[in-house]
Amino acid sequence: MAANSTRQAMDSGFDDxxxxxxxxxxxxxxxSMAEQRIPPTPxxxxxxxxxxAGSQDDLRNAVDLxxxxxxxxxxGTNRNLFETYVAPQVSAVALNTSERLHTLMGAAKGFLATAIADNQSQIQAISEVTDQGNAGVDPKVLVGQLMNELARAATRATRLEAGFAEKTRELDVIRDSLSKSEERARTDMLTGLANRRALDExxxxxxxxxxxxxPLSVLLLDIDHFxxxxxxxxxxxxxxxxxLMARVLREKVRQQDLPARYGGEELIAVLPDADLAICAEIAEVIRRAIAECTITRRSTGEMLPSISVSIGVAQYRTGEAITDLIERCDRALYLAKGxxxxxxxxxxxxxxxxAAG
Structure with missing residues (x-):
């Protein structure tokens, strides 16, 4: 089963x-590449x-066709597939983000330079008015000059504020884009659940x-006869x-729990503040919900055989390694299979x- 190979990989020093x-x-x-006689290039x-991986419907449709x-x-076909469906996905986000940040930094630099220049200009203008006052110029004239200079300063400040506000909004868009990219990096492409990176964290x-x-408990789920x-x-x-299994798991665990893809056909859920009994109850709800699911082949509408799952449940013991917790959960899953x-x-x-054995 996938859980065993995963544990062996971890023990052997794999970090992925x-x-x-x-x-x-x-x-x-x-x-499939060997079957299609496709050279195994990167x-x-x-x-x-x-x-x-099922992450791109357009690529899947093109290959299926x-x-x-x-x-x-x-x-030629292989090159077109890569250039059309893979290369743009790999570089577009990073390139676009870099270019937008470069543009924004240039604009911010320009705004700051303008603000510094305007500030120096305003200081110079006020100094000139002060010099005129010392020279005995009519106070009414001086007041008018000061009012004009302050009005110009206010106008410049308003323009700068509007410019900074616009760039701030653009930065918010970039931050949101980066946040979504980070979320994708923590999400399993096929199921939409958390991946192993997010699970480990x-x-x-x-x-x-x-x-x-x-209390902290974990349930490990494996699809029977998958x-x-x-x-x-x-x-x-x-x-x-x-x-479908991932959707049921996501719907049946609690809001504070983390459902994740563990490997192959195995899914896992981490349940903070849940003891063994609570976790077992939730696992049973999941098992029954999956057993009641009806599955239809999308392409033909054909009803497919029902699916069942086996689930192992274990509770964390203070001070132990997480690998020990998962190992007990895995053994319980094997017992369910057996x-x-x-x-x-x-x-x-x-x-x-x-003891019985």
Whole structure:
């Protein structure tokens, strides 16, 4: 199962938080490239990795159309796919953000230079009026000059303020764009759930709170017989099922919980301030909701066999490593699989199972 390979990868020193998921997608990409006799260049691999990740509908549709019409993936076709669907996605955000920031910094520099020049001009004008006063010029004339100079200063200040306000709004847009990019970097492309990077960060924060005595529990969910489902109906339908499971998980956990993609067909949820019993109750709600789902093949409307999940549940023990918590959860999941699947098993049943064995 994916959980075991994930744990082994962590023990072996891999740092990539999405290693298992990426490895699964990469394997599918390489196999399809070999079947289509496509050279395994970085550009070609990027195309097919994105295709199987399901992150770009336009790319998927283009490749599916080529396959349906038995079109060869020659050098020209491969290059067009990369230049049309991959290269713009890779560079557009970074290039656009850099250019906009450069423009804004230039504008801000110009505004500041103008403000400094206007300030110097105003000081000079007031100094000249002061000199005229010392020379005995009519006070009424001096007052009029001062009023005119202050009016011009106010007008310049208003223009500068409007300019700064406009650039501030542009900076807000850039900040929002960067925030969305960061969010995408923390989100699993296929399911829309948190990815391993976001999961690891959340677990570290939750562990800190739990070490002060607050309960913390985790549930690990695996789709039963998912490999045979993929083999019978295809990976695109399998992806559809995985998205459905992710949606149910997201809807059934609490607002403060974090549902995430753990690897392959495994999903996970971290439940702060929830003991083993509460987590098991939520896991059972999730299991029943998934068992009641009806799945329809989008392309044909065909009703597909029902899907079930097995779920393992474990609670954090103060001071332990998070890997130990996940390992107990994983063993409980294996026990659920071995006990017939479509069930929830908590870590409290591990000792009883060991004693009975």
């Amino acid at each position: 938080p999405d290693h298992d998921y990426a490895a699964s997608i990469a394997g599918r990409a390489m196999r 550009a070609n691999f990027a195309v097919w990795f994105r295709y199987f 080529l396959i349906d019409h038995n079109r060869p993936f020659d050098a 959340f677990l570290r924060q939750a562990q800190t709170t739990a070490d002060w005595g607050e 490999k045979s489902f993929n083999d019978n109906f295809g990976h695109s339908v399998g992806d559809q099922v995985l998205r 006990g017939g699947r479509n069930r929830v098993v908590t870590e409290s049943e591990l000792d009883r199972a060991a």
